[in-house]
Amino acid sequence: MKRAIIVANWKMHKTQLEAKAFLEEMAKMDLPSTKEVWIAPSYTSISVLEEMRKNLNLSILIGAQNVNEHNLGAFTGEISAAQLSDAGAKFVIIGHSERRHIYLESDAMIEKKIAQALNESMIPLLCVGETEDQRAQGVTKKILSFQIRGALGSFSKEDLQSLVVAYEPVWAIGTGKIATPEIAEEAHQMIKKDLANMFGEEFTETVPVLYGGSVKAESMQNLMKQRNINGVLVGGASLAPDTFQKIINY
Ligand code: 13P
Numbered sequence: 001m002k003r004a005i006i007v008a009n010w011k012m013h014k015t016q017l018e019a020k021a022f023l024e025e026m027a028k029m030d031l032p033s034t035k036e037v038w039i040a041p042s043y044t045s046i047s048v049l050e051e052m053r054k055n056l057n058l059s060i061l062i063g064a065q066n067v068n069e070h071n072l073g074a075f076t077g078e079i080s081a082a083q084l085s086d087a088g089a090k091f092v093i094i095g096h097s098e099r100r101h102i103y104l105e106s107d108a109m110i111e112k113k114i115a116q117a118l119n120e121s122m123i124p125l126l127c128v129g130e131t132e133d134q135r136a137q138g139v140t141k142k143i144l145s146f147q148i149r150g151a152l153g154s155f156s157k158e159d160l161q162s163l164v165v166a167y168e169p170v171w172a173i174g175t176g177k178i179a180t181p182e183i184a185e186e187a188h189q190m191i192k193k194d195l196a197n198m199f200g201e202e203f204t205e206t207v208p209v210l211y212g213g214s215v216k217a218e219s220m221q222n223l224m225k226q227r228n229i230n231g232v233l234v235g236g237a238s239l240a241p242d243t244f245q246k247i248i249n250y
Helices: 016-027 043-056 081-087 097-102 107-119 132-136 140-152 181-199 201-205 217-224 241-248
Strands: 005-009 036-040 060-064 091-094 123-128 164-167 209-212 231-234
Touching: 005 209, 005 241, 016 043, 016 241, 036 091, 043 060, 043 081, 060 123, 081 107, 091 107, 107 123, 107 140, 123 140, 132 140, 140 181, 164 181, 181 201, 181 209, 181 217, 217 231, 217 241, 231 241
Parallel strands: 005 036, 005 231, 036 060, 060 091, 091 123, 123 164, 164 209, 209 231
Antiparallel strands: none
């Protein structure tokens, strides 16, 4: 059966109190066993949510939104993979477009971050996606290829057993302009093709590719009908328990 992974990326939202209140609401719902629910809160809420999740026996994965590319050292304000894993993070979002564009993360840096996540046995959730200009210029395929090869080129398929990729077109993030299911599916096929060229078809079949960018509950049915869409990465609509639950229950 096709995996359905629903990931909340809370970005720089929610205090510990607010994060806990959200999880309390999640505990009241029957989480469908056919869907995987993941939450990436701010660093300060990771251990709090992981502790609470264990106590409530909720099958939700708690993860992080970023990780530093070094394993330790004099990097004021940064956080290491070991520290995230120690706090209870099971996955880490790497190469989100906000990190690439606002904090100028390069593909080389992203590759190192993936290595750090893998060293600590955390699932790397690699984000890729083109800007509006790049799509208009017809270079989407090339951009996705650069990003996939840049981030994953030095790994073997054995290293990347837990890899998850998210296609997040920059023009769809936080804009309300969601990609049509056809546009998303086409991009997911491009990503799968690159992965297949690098690591073979058989391995590629096992790599979930999620869609992210203005996802709402109403868009879920049609997105999830696409063969190569294995879930979603949700920003704004993951902040309130009721809208996030509607997305899970699509
Ligand atoms: P929105 O759902 O708010 O568009 O954000 C998408 C995103 O960036 C998730 O990582």
